[in-house]
Amino acid sequence: MSTLTRPAVDRTDAPAKPRRLRGLAWLMARQHRVPLLFCIAATVLGSLWIAYERGTMLDNMHAAGWPGTSVDAIDPALRERTGNTFNDITGYVSALPLLLGVFLAAPLVAADQEQGTARLVTTQSVPRMRWLRWKLGFAFGLAAVTTGVLGAMLTWYWRAAHPFISADWYTGPVLTTTGPMLVATAFFTMALGLAVGALVRRVVTAMTLTFFGSYAFAVLFDYVKPHLATPRRIAFPLHADPPVPTDVAQIDQWVGTASGKLYGYGTCVNADADTCRAQKGIVNSVWEYFGYDQMATLQWTAAAVLLMASAVLVALVLWRTRRRAL
Numbered sequence: 359m360s361t362l363t364r365p366a367v368d369r370t371d372a373p374a375k376p377r378r379l380r381g382l383a384w385l386m387a388r389q390h391r392v393p394l395l396f397c398i399a400a401t402v403l404g405s406l407w408i409a410y411e412r413g414t415m416l417d418n419m420h421a422a423g424w425p426g427t428s429v430d431a432i433d434p435a436l437r438e439r440t441g442n443t444f445n446d447i448t449g450y451v452s453a454l455p456l457l458l459g460v461f462l463a464a465p466l467v468a469a470d471q472e473q474g475t476a477r478l479v480t481t482q483s484v485p486r487m488r489w490l491r492w493k494l495g496f497a498f499g500l501a502a503v504t505t506g507v508l509g510a511m512l513t514w515y516w517r518a519a520h521p522f523i524s525a526d527w528y529t530g531p532v533l534t535t536t537g538p539m540l541v542a543t544a545f546f547t548m549a550l551g552l553a554v555g556a557l558v559r560r561v562v563t564a565m566t567l568t569f570f571g572s573y574a575f576a577v578l579f580d581y582v583k584p585h586l587a588t589p590r591r592i593a594f595p596l597h598a599d600p601p602v603p604t605d606v607a608q609i610d611q612w613v614g615t616a617s618g619k620l621y622g623y624g625t626c627v628n629a630d631a632d633t634c635r636a637q638k639g640i641v642n643s644v645w646e647y648f649g650y651d652q653m654a655t656l657q658w659t660a661a662a663v664l665l666m667a668s669a670v671l672v673a674l675v676l677w678r679t680r681r682r683a684l
Contacts, residue, residue, distance in 0.1 A: 386496040393462045397504040400454065408447060408511040412518055415440050419522065429521050441523040444515065448531040451508055451540065456572050458501050459547030464564040466497050467679070468555030490679055494552070494672065501544045509540035520605075527653060528583075528607030537654065542661035542668075547572045549671035556675045579660075584609050586659040587652050593618075593642040596635075600645055610646040615639040 387394060418440070422432045429437075467490070513536040520527075527533060534543060550571050555564035589609050594601055596613065612620040616639065626634035635641075648656065 386492055390462070390466075390496065393458075394500065397500050401504050401507050404451065404508050405511050408508075408515050411443055411447065412515045415443070415519055415522070432522070437522050437524070440519060444519050444523055445530070447515070448512065448535045451512060452531040452535050454505060454508065455540070455544040455547045456569070458504075458544050459551040459572055460565050460568050462497055462501070463548035463551030464555045464568040465561045466493055466552055466555060467675070468559055468561050468564040487676070487680065490676065494675075497548060497552075498545065501548055502541060505540040505544040509536060509538070512536050512540070524604075526607060527605065527650065528648060528656075533583075533653065533657065534579075537657040538661040539657050542664040545668040546575070546664040546671075549668035549675075550575070553671040553675050556678055583656070583660070586663075587648065587655045589646045589648055591644065591646050593644045596641055596643050598643070600643070602645070602647065603650065605650045607648040607650075608645055609648060612644040613640045614642045614644045616641050620644060 418436060419432065422436060424432060516532060516536050533539065547568070551564065551568035554567045554571065555561070558564050558567065592600065592602060593614060611623045613623060613625055613635075614620045619639075621638065621640060626638065626640060628634065
């Protein structure tokens with residue numbers, strides 16, 4: 359009597375595909391994949407946009423006769439469009455530090471503490487400080503790459519566009535988006551969001567406080583800015599054109615006597631202005647200003663201050679997290 363036999367079924371599981379990222383690296387990329395994808399898209403698309411607009415600008419200027427033709431002889435409408443395009447780009451890029459601080463740094467630790475993920479992770483043979491160092495390294499590394507690339511691209515664009523743009527580099531976003539400032543500002547807003555999130559442990563509260571804190575920082579920076587470098591001062595005859603380049607940033611203005619005594623700019627502006635000036639001996643206008651060649655000094659000084667403040671805030675988070683239960 360024959361017996362029917364069936365081939366043995368191999369019930370062993372198929373080997374899983376090896377992950378390119380393991381451990382905490384995989385966890386960081388998986389947990390924060392939305393900010394990661396956003397930063398990759400912002401870096402790639404922003405760089406392509408800047409490169410395209412820079413090339414288009416130079417093509418238009420060469421077609422208008424530059425550099426054989428002086429900048430003043432170029433069509434004002436073309437220069438205005440160039441300035442508007444550059445301002446649009448810097449306006450979008452200048453919002454990046456705020457977005458990173460509110461949507462990446464503020465929930466970075468607060469979300470894990472609120473949802474209990476931090477306690478779960480640190481009970482799986484992962485020391486608390488190692489987990490936190492990975493968190494900080496991932497977030498600040500992502501911010502450094504994104505803002506570093508876009509800041510370098512904007513600096514490259516600005517150096518080519520500066521002769522054609524009449525916008526004030528001191529009061530506009532040029533000062534805070536070119537050179538080292540974009541990275542430094544992003545680090546500070548992220549450190550602020552991280553510190554707030556670690557202290558309040560609530561995501562929505564941390565994001566709200568970070569938003570208003572970043573706005574307060576922007577207002578404060580306008581008051582601190584004149585003290586980042588030593589402004590220059592020049593006196594010239596009253597009602598005459600100032601003998602300075604057109605790209606200087608005026609900080610303050612007075613009227614003064616030949617001996618150097620200064621009065622407020624609104625002095626002797628009434629109906630008897632000439633008599634008033636003659637009595638006081640006012641013969642000069644006096645300007646205090648920053649030259650364009652001082653922009654790098656302003657930027658690097660501000661960047662150093664912001665990076666030191668960021669380091670203090672991060673150290674506070676590390677100290678607080680080590681001493682406080684998750």
